[in-house]
Amino acid sequence: MDISLLTVILVAAVVVGLYSAINIGANDVANAMATSVASGALTIKKAVLVAGICDILGAILVGSHVANTIRKGLVDPLQFSDRPILFVFGMLAAVLGSALWVNIATCFKLPVSTTHSIIGGVVGFGLVSVGIAGIKWKIVLYVVLSWIISPVFGGIIAFTIFSIIKKFILSSKEPIAQTRKIGPFFAGIVIFILSLSVIFKGLKNLHLDLPFIEALLISLGLGVAGYFIGKFLLQRFKEREEDPYYQVEKMANPLQVLSASYQAFSHGANDVANAIGPVAAIWAVLQTQKVEMSVSVPIELLLLGGAGLAFGVYMWGHRVMETVGKRITSITPTRGFSAEFGTATTVLLCSRLGMPVSTTHVAVGNIIGVGLARGISAINLDVIKKIFSAWVISLPAAGLFTVVIYFLLKFIFL
């Protein structure tokens, strides 16, 4: 195999992957952070900084699971053992095709998901190269199911969390005292889940692999620490002569910043794969000169993808948040926390299971969950129809783009 051609392809894939990462970062940052900006908990500058850092961390620490699914979960690379170059072309075509489709769809204001596009691309390439039998349909089925289940699952979490807040805080005689009591638990739970996901089998890249019990104990310890920090912060809050419910919202500000960071982290963990999954596949071929299953996703690539996300956040996050923040003032910190906690937990769980899900769609499901718990003054359900139609178009469209590019590459270079 021609090494120089492979290197050129890798560079091309890295460039396109980085471009995708920047796009993903720019577009999705507002999902997590806009609520914190709208409620005044964070300035736009701080929100951009926090989102960037959390996105990178999520990408590096938990990003490899989903990347592996895209890299080798859907189309078995071993089928290309005799002609690895075809696999390389296919992955390059997938990353190019999906990026192209996402750009075109954005021009037409279609709310497409990068996740759906990249999966459509990889499956499309698989169909024309190795045929129907060459695709791992079971995994594809799981992935598609996860797209349906994840928003619903998240919505249920958000519904439950907001119902708890409603029952124990908003409906109580002393909402402020109740916030002091219950708020720290939420903080502890977020920290606990976050730590567990990172520590348990998440630190392989740093050569720190702890057994479950140890990971659980450390995470519990961190969670308890989070509880006390939350308690300390809420004790410091001074009551004012003002409507207690508005004060509760102010007290929930730090919680919301925490959940927003949690969501940005999960976003990095899941979405970095959309940009670097195919690149990792090409990298593996170049490394070994043949298709290998066992090579892990290199941390350099995860770091690069994470940096791309953060760069996108940094460059365009400001403008995006300004426009979104103005529109969603109706989502106050207690609502924001419920929705973000549900979104982040769902996306993180899916990331650990290697399921590429759309963070945006999960967020939509969660906001609707809070709405069903009567937490949001007006939700426009027309959006669901739009999402569904974009969803249905994305798979074949991105697949088609990928197939065309795949044949072009084959035609030019072989």
Place this chain on the structure above:
Amino acid sequence: MSIISKLFGKSPFEPLYQHMMKVKECVDLVRLLMDAFIKGEDKEVKEVASKIFKAEHDADMVKKDIRNNLPKSIFLPVARGDLLSFLKEQDSIADSAEDLAVLLTMRKTVVPDELKDELRDFVEKVIETYEVAMTVSSEIKVLAETSFTGVEAHKVMDLIENLKLKEWEADKAQMEAAKKMFSIEKKLDPVSVMMWMHIFNELGTLANHAENAGDRMRMMLHDS
């Protein structure tokens, strides 16, 4: 990004509050109107009436705006029908004030001295009723904040109970005023008697709508 912001519709609760403020502006003028009417100051009656027409029109505009922004695809923390019928009743309060102002300006009806005390008492009771209704309505924003349950909802429910009591008192005062009017019917010409019946009716209707608005609000609250 855009999809998340599109998910949030325009909240109807802030505009509902604005509508309440407009209705309040309109009905607050009823006291001035009736004072001028009882004192027989025709010019003042006309001036106040024209202010009532203006405020009623403003309230109508806000009502239209709220309705236009509530297509069926909007999901609210309360039933859409309940919210719209609450809006309708709240708007009817202003309509009654307007109708009353029309009655007082289209014909010069003299208030006989014997009727003044009962009329003042009746007007006072009607005003008390709508004032409680306005307090109930003004809680709408806080209720949205607490998602229509809990201590806040109970507070509003108590207010609504009080509202029913006030309306009942207004009914009694209406009866007294009507009785008084008929006791001096010999002194009044038939057209005046007819006008008085209309004026009493309109005042009573205003109090009724105030009570109904409270009832509709009650339907939006959840027990929990």
